[in-house]
Amino acid sequence: AQKITQTQPGMFVQEKEAVTLDCTYDTSDPSYGLFWYKQPSSGEMIFLIYQGSYDQQNATEGRYSLNFQKARKSANLVISASQLGDSAMYFCAMRSLGAASKLTFGTGTRLQVTL
Amino acid sequence: GAGVSQTPSNKVTEKGKYVELRCDPISGHTALYWYRQSLGQGPEFLIYFQGTGAADDSGLPNDRFFAVRPEGSVSTLKIQRTERGDSAVYLCASSLSAGGTYEQYFGPGTRLTVT
Numbered sequence: 121a122q123k124i125t126q127t128q129p130g131m132f133v134q135e136k137e138a139v140t141l142d143c144t145y146d147t148s149d150p151s152y153g154l155f156w157y158k159q160p161s162s163g164e165m166i167f168l169i170y171q172g173s174y175d176q177q178n179a180t181e182g183r184y185s186l187n188f189q190k191a192r193k194s195a196n197l198v199i200s201a202s203q204l205g206d207s208a209m210y211f212c213a214m215r216s217l218g219a220a221s222k223l224t225f226g227t228g229t230r231l232q233v234t235l
Numbered sequence: 236g237a238g239v240s241q242t243p244s245n246k247v248t249e250k251g252k253y254v255e256l257r258c259d260p261i262s263g264h265t266a267l268y269w270y271r272q273s274l275g276q277g278p279e280f281l282i283y284f285q286g287t288g289a290a291d292d293s294g295l296p297n298d299r300f301f302a303v304r305p306e307g308s309v310s311t312l313k314i315q316r317t318e319r320g321d322s323a324v325y326l327c328a329s330s331l332s333a334g335g336t337y338e339q340y341f342g343p344g345t346r347l348t349v350t
Contacts, residue, residue, distance in 0.1 A: 124277075153336055163324065165278070165341035172336060211277050221266065221333040222291060225277030 122147045124212050124226035132232050133202045140187070141197040141229045143212030151217040154195040156186065159209040159228070168210075171195060172217070202233045237261070239342035241327050247348045248317055256312040256345045260329030267310050268328040268339060269302055278326055284310060285333045317349045 123146040133139035145154065156168040171179045171186045179186045187196040195214075199206055209230050213223045240259040248254050260267050266285050270278035280294040284304040292302075299317075304310040314321055324346050328339040 155338075157341075162343070163346075164343050165326065165328075167338050167340070170336065170338065213277070217335060221283055221285075221330075222268065222280035222294065223270075223278070223339060224280070227275075227277050 122149070122152075122214055122216070122224040124214055124224055126212055126226035126229050128229045129227075130230045130232070132234060133199075134234055135204060136201055138198060138200045139202055139231065141199070141210050141212075141231065143195045143197065143226060145193050145195060145212070145214050147214065147216070149216040149218065152214055153217055154186070154188070155213045155215075155223065156184070156195075156197045157211045157213060157225075158206075159211060161208070165211070169197065199231075204233050204235075207231060207233045239327055239329050239340055241325075241342040241345050243345060244343065245346045245348075247350060250317060250319060250349055252317050254314050254317055254347065256314075256325050256347070258310045258312070258327030258329075258342060260308065260310070260327070261340055264329035264331055264340075265307070266330045266333040266337070266339075267304060268330075269310070269312050270326040270328065272324045272326055272344070274323075281312070281325075283333065290333060314347075317347075319349045322347055322349045 154171045158166045169181045185198045209228045213225045268283040269281040272278040282292040287307045299315045302312045324344040326344045328341045330337040
C-alpha cells in the first residue's frame with residue numbers, strides 16, 4: 121500500500137518570497153513516481169511537476185522545483201517568487217510505475233499568498 | 236485542444252435515487268480514471284479503464300457504484316440507491332496510457348449532493 125503525508129494544513133507566504141510545501145511518502149514499490157497538483161478554488165486539478173524514483177536530478181518546472189530526498193522518503197515542493205495566483209490547495213500524490221496506475225493523494229496544503 | 240470534460244457540473248438528488256455522471260476524456264487518451272474527493276480531503280481512487288475494460292476497480296466502495304466505458308472513450312459512473320455519504324466531488328482524469336510516467340489530466344469534476 122502507498123501512503124502520502126502532508127503535515128501542513130495551511131501555509132502563508134508573502135508575495136515574491138519562496139515557500140516549501142512538505143510531503144513524505146511510504147511505499148514498498150521499487151519504482152514509483154511523485155506528483156504535485158494545484159487545486160484552485162474553481163476545483164480543477166492542475167499538474168505541476170513530476171519526479172521519478174530513479175531520476176538522479178531534482179525536477180524543475182519554471183518556478184516549481186521538487187526537493188526529492190529518497191532516503192528520507194520526502195518530496196517537498198518549492199515555489200519560488202510566489203504570486204497571488206499561487207493561492208490554492210496543493211496536493212502531493214504518488215503511484216507505482218508498474219502495472220498499478222492509480223494515484224494516491226495526500227490531504228493537501230492550503231497556501232495563501234499575501235501582499 | 237479540449238481537455239477532460241465532465242457533465243453535469245452539479246447534481247442534486249434525493250436519497251435513494253439513481254444518478255449517472257459522465258466523463259469525456261482527451262481525444263486519443265486510452266486510460267481513464269475516476270476519483271472521489273470529499274470535503275477537506277484529497278481525491279480517492281475509484282476505478283480506472285485501459286481502453287474499454289476496467290483494469291482496476293478496487294476503489295469502488297460497494298456494489299452500488301458501477302462504471303462503464305463501452306467504446307473506449309466516454310465513461311459513465313453510475314450510482315444506485317444514493318446515500319447522503321455519497322455527496323462529494325467526482326473527478327475524472329485521462330492519460331495517454333496507463334502506467335509509466337504518463338501524466339493524468341483532470342476534468343473540472345461533478346459536485347454530487349444527496350439530500
